[in-house]
Amino acid sequence: MQRLLNKPENYVDEMLKGLYAAHKDQITYINDDLRCLVSASKKKGKVGLATGGGSGHLPLFLGYVGEGLLDGCCIGGVFQSPSAAQMLEVTKEINSGAGVLYIYGNYGGDIMNFNMAQEMADFEDIEVLQVIAGEDVASAPKGMENKRRGVAGIYYVFKIAGAAADAMLPLEEVARIAQKAADNVRTMGVALTPCIIPEAGRANFSIKNGNMEIGMGIHGEPGIEKGPIKPADQIVEEMLLKILEDLPFENGDEVSVLINGLGATPLEELYIAYRKVDEVLSKKNMSIIKANLGEYATSMDMAGMSISLLKLDEELKKYLLMPCNTPFVVQK
Amino acid sequence: MQRLLNKPENYVDEMLKGLYAAHKDQITYINDDLRCLVSASKKKGKVGLATGGGSGHLPLFLGYVGEGLLDGCCIGGVFQSPSAAQMLEVTKEINSGAGVLYIYGNYGGDIMNFNMAQEMADFEDIEVLQVIAGEDVASAPKGMENKRRGVAGIYYVFKIAGAAADAMLPLEEVARIAQKAADNVRTMGVALTPCIIPEAGRANFSIKNGNMEIGMGIHGEPGIEKGPIKPADQIVEEMLLKILEDLPFENGDEVSVLINGLGATPLEELYIAYRKVDEVLSKKNMSIIKANLGEYATSMDMAGMSISLLKLDEELKKYLLMPCNTPFVVQK
Numbered sequence: 001m002q003r004l005l006n007k008p009e010n011y012v013d014e015m016l017k018g019l020y021a022a023h024k025d026q027i028t029y030i031n032d033d034l035r036c037l038v039s040a041s042k043k044k045g046k047v048g049l050a051t052g053g054g055s056g057h058l059p060l061f062l063g064y065v066g067e068g069l070l071d072g073c074c075i076g077g078v079f080q081s082p083s084a085a086q087m088l089e090v091t092k093e094i095n096s097g098a099g100v101l102y103i104y105g106n107y108g109g110d111i112m113n114f115n116m117a118q119e120m121a122d123f124e125d126i127e128v129l130q131v132i133a134g135e136d137v138a139s140a141p142k143g144m145e146n147k148r149r150g151v152a153g154i155y156y157v158f159k160i161a162g163a164a165a166d167a168m169l170p171l172e173e174v175a176r177i178a179q180k181a182a183d184n185v186r187t188m189g190v191a192l193t194p195c196i197i198p199e200a201g202r203a204n205f206s207i208k209n210g211n212m213e214i215g216m217g218i219h220g221e222p223g224i225e226k227g228p229i230k231p232a233d234q235i236v237e238e239m240l241l242k243i244l245e246d247l248p249f250e251n252g253d254e255v256s257v258l259i260n261g262l263g264a265t266p267l268e269e270l271y272i273a274y275r276k277v278d279e280v281l282s283k284k285n286m287s288i289i290k291a292n293l294g295e296y297a298t299s300m301d302m303a304g305m306s307i308s309l310l311k312l313d314e315e316l317k318k319y320l321l322m323p324c325n326t327p328f329v330v331q332k
Numbered sequence: 333m334q335r336l337l338n339k340p341e342n343y344v345d346e347m348l349k350g351l352y353a354a355h356k357d358q359i360t361y362i363n364d365d366l367r368c369l370v371s372a373s374k375k376k377g378k379v380g381l382a383t384g385g386g387s388g389h390l391p392l393f394l395g396y397v398g399e400g401l402l403d404g405c406c407i408g409g410v411f412q413s414p415s416a417a418q419m420l421e422v423t424k425e426i427n428s429g430a431g432v433l434y435i436y437g438n439y440g441g442d443i444m445n446f447n448m449a450q451e452m453a454d455f456e457d458i459e460v461l462q463v464i465a466g467e468d469v470a471s472a473p474k475g476m477e478n479k480r481r482g483v484a485g486i487y488y489v490f491k492i493a494g495a496a497a498d499a500m501l502p503l504e505e506v507a508r509i510a511q512k513a514a515d516n517v518r519t520m521g522v523a524l525t526p527c528i529i530p531e532a533g534r535a536n537f538s539i540k541n542g543n544m545e546i547g548m549g550i551h552g553e554p555g556i557e558k559g560p561i562k563p564a565d566q567i568v569e570e571m572l573l574k575i576l577e578d579l580p581f582e583n584g585d586e587v588s589v590l591i592n593g594l595g596a597t598p599l600e601e602l603y604i605a606y607r608k609v610d611e612v613l614s615k616k617n618m619s620i621i622k623a624n625l626g627e628y629a630t631s632m633d634m635a636g637m638s639i640s641l642l643k644l645d646e647e648l649k650k651y652l653l654m655p656c657n658t659p660f661v662v663q664k
Contacts, residue, residue: 002524002541002635004564004601011600018603021610022623058599192334209334232336264596266632267390268343269336271350278353291354300598301635303334330662 001196003301008198012055012077019062023327026066030093036086038072038093039065047165047174048072048094051103051158052087053110054079056197057218059328060297061104064155066326069162070103078197078300079219081109084116091121091128099127099171103157103178105150106134129175133157135185135308137246138215138224149217152260152297153185153308156320159329163319181316186246188239189306191216192229193264195299214239218262218299232269236276236307243309244284255281256290256320258308263298265305270294273305289317333528335633340530344387344409351394355659358398362425368418370404370425371397379497379506380404380426383435383490384419385442386411388529389550391660392629393436396487398658401494402435410529410632411551413441419449423458431459431503435489435510437482438466461507465489467517467640469578470547470556481549484592484629485517485640488652491661495651513648518578520571521638523548524561525596527631546571550594550631564601568608568639575641581618588622588652589613590640595630597637602626605637621649 005011016034020027030036051061052074062073072090074082091100102118104110111132118128133150140147161178169177191213194203205220207213214235215223229235249255257277259270270293281288289312297306312320324331337343348366352359362368383393384406394405404422406414423432434450436442443464450460465482472479493510501509523545526535537552539545546567547555562570581587589609591602602625613620621644629638644652656663 002539002544002561004522004524004561004567004597004637005604006563006565011604014607015600015603018605018607018610018625022603022606022625056598056600058603190336192336207334212334229334229336231338233338235336263598264633264635265336266388266595266630267627268347268388268632271347271354271390272337272343273350274354275346275350278350293350293354295599298598300600301596303596303633305336325664330664332657332662332664 001201003196003198005198008201011198026327031089033086035075035082036090037062037065038090041067042096044096045098046096046168047098047171048096048100049103049161049165050087050090050094050100052082053105054081056300057297059295063328064158064326066324068166068322068324069326069329070158078199081113084113084120087113087117088120091117091126092124095126101161101171101175101178102128102130103161104132105154106132106148127171129171131157131175131178131182133182135187136217137186137242138188139217139221142246149221151187151189151218152258152306153187155258155296156185156256156308156310157181160316160319162324163322166322177315177319181310184247184311184316185308186243187306187308188243189216189304190214190235190239191262191302191304193303194220195263195302218297232272233276236273237280239307240277240280243307247311249286249309249311251284251286253286254289254312254317255286256310256312257288258292258296260296260306260308261294261298262302262304263295264301264303267294270305277307290320333533335528335530337530340533343530358659363421365418367407367414368422369394369397370422373399374428376428377430378428378500379430379503380428380432381435381493381497382419382422382426382432384414385437386413388632389629391627395660396490396658398656400498400654400656401658401661402490410531413445416445416448416452419445420452423449423453423460424456427458433493433503433507433510434460434462435493436464437486438464438480459503461503463489463507463510463514465514467519468549469518469574470520471549471553474578481553483519483521483550484590484638485519487590487628488517488588488640488642489513491656492648492651494656495654498654509647509651513642516579516643516648517640518575519638519640520575521548521636522546522567522571523594523634523636525635526552527595527634550629564604565608568605569612571639572609572612575639579643581641581643583616583618585618586621586644586649587613587618588642588644589620590624590628592628592638592640593626593630594634594636595627596633596635599626602637609639622652
């Protein structure tokens with residue numbers, strides 16, 4: 001395992017201590033629990049936005065807490081859901097009377113815990129709504145969208161909901177806009193190597209050298225096509241075609257594109273992939289409003305990338321382009 | 333090779349096409365040469381800042397071209413210097429009468445080509461000054477600072493010079509401040525895996541599984557200590573001690589810290605390392621003014637990281653904290 005760590009069981013808490021030390025002006029934690037993270041900036045009367053999920057995906061989830069984006073986040077161990085009790089604590093902290101919206105990925109453990117937290121919040125008279133992101137077109141066929149996993153495209157739901165809340169819209173409106181973003185984003189990924197969970201010390205799945213797996217999930221969930229690594233352009237075209245026909249995206253659409261590195265893939269290669277995305281979309285007379293390239297939802301040392309497309313209308317575009325300032329996303 | 337690419341010989345140009353497509357509002361190229369990159373925003377009468385070097389280090393070098401930072405950049409093939417002729421073209425383009433400052437890393441090929449470009453610019457009546465970054469304390473002992481390689485700490489020289497030029501200071505002043513930044517930054521790195529140059533298809537050096545090499549350069553230049561991977565805290569302490577005693581940094585100093593991922597190392601681990609840096613510096617009563625964590629100077633799929641410390645005075649601090657807006661660095 002070619003990794004920089006101390007005791008594997010301290011991986012998450014040491015990472016968190018580093019994060020709080022580095023960004024103390026922007027984020028803090030509550031109840032002496034490092035895993036209950038909240039924004040240092042509060043805006044009275046604003047809808048609170050919370051997310052949560054397992055560790056091992058930086059900057060997802062905690063990196064998106066800050067001005068113009070999310071207000072709180074709970075994280076669990078590597079690839080493990082945080083508890084409902086932790087989510088309740090964050091919910092109470094970030095509620096300033098306007099209610100709280102949960103935005104998280106479509107995974108069983110997270111759904112169970114967020115649902116419990118929502119029920120407990122109800123007892124405390126805090127109104128909570130939920131938007132679940134599940135945009136990985138490889139994880140379930142069309143018609144079974146509610147089985148799809150949430151992956152990097154959840155960034156768009158965070159960003160747009162964050163801007164809508166920052167504009168002081170009421171809870172129902174923020175939830176409606178967040179749901180619209182979730183409904184209009186599609187993602188597909190390709191993995192080239194597995195990742196190693198520090199406490200396990202080895203990969204819990206394998207990809208043969210020289211091979212790839214299209215559609216693999218960010219925890220190593222099985223994909224839809226295994227085989228020798230194809231040229232980047234061919235991989236991009238295959239994935240993009242599946243994304244485009246799914247929503248479907250249409251000629252002339254305005255879209256935003258996110259090319260997400262899974263952790264170990266060089267930034268150079270994300271740009272090589274983007275070049276092909278831009279070429280294909282240009283031919284369809286689609287215009288790209290904002291290109292996001294880099295690491296948005298990773299799996300530690302996994303190599304590979306995902307492509308997300310968000311279909312824009314004037315409302316989504318407006319909130320997408322609004323400023324924000326978090327440890328990992330600064331937009332002017 | 334678990335990488336996403338097409339023909340290896342097109343690696344650099346395809347990456348560049350993606351970069352221009354993604355950031356067309358911010359950067360462009362001149363003379364139909366993709367490798368001569370300039371900022372899309374021009375500020376009349378401002379000192380022009382140029383850099384250059386080999387590809388394979390994104391966001392270094394080209395990602396730092398934009399508002400409040402650099403004005404132009406030439407890049408070569410992977411790990412290869414661009415030509416003097418290319419540098420001259422960029423120099424002419426970014427000169428608006430106030431002269432041009434070259435800032436680049438201490439490598440033989442780059443020195444030769446930048447010197448030639450400076451001479452050719454002189455014939456065109458463009459005043460050019462140079463600041464060379466060489467801050468890797470592992471690459472040559474104290475007393476032989478001029479033999480040291482430039483690595484991730486060059487980011488600080490770019491950032492501070494960029495802000496000084498943006499403040500419309502004259503060439504000599506921008507060069508003086510850039511040189512002060514270069515004189516006050518120290519870096520040390522550790523590599524855990526080699527990287528693969530696409531055209532070669534294999535690593536040009538090796539690190540045994542379970543081993544690390546402290547002090548290895550970003551092109552695989554030999555380091556100062558090989559052996560089994562130690563706990564992260566121990567690695568950080570060893571590297572930090574060498575950095576601190578070199579300048580030397582002193583108790584009570586104000587510093588900025590940059591933890592740079594070499595490409596394949598998870599962001600989580602950079603935060604684990606930062607936690608230890610913060611702890612050690614706190615004990616020395618040193619205050620950290622700005623923590624920068626992420627990928628600043630990479631070697632494609634190399635695993636490992638480097639630590640850079642910049643000793644601040646009021647002048648350096650002022651320019652460090654000024655805003656900028658490039659494809660890879662946005663600071664409010």
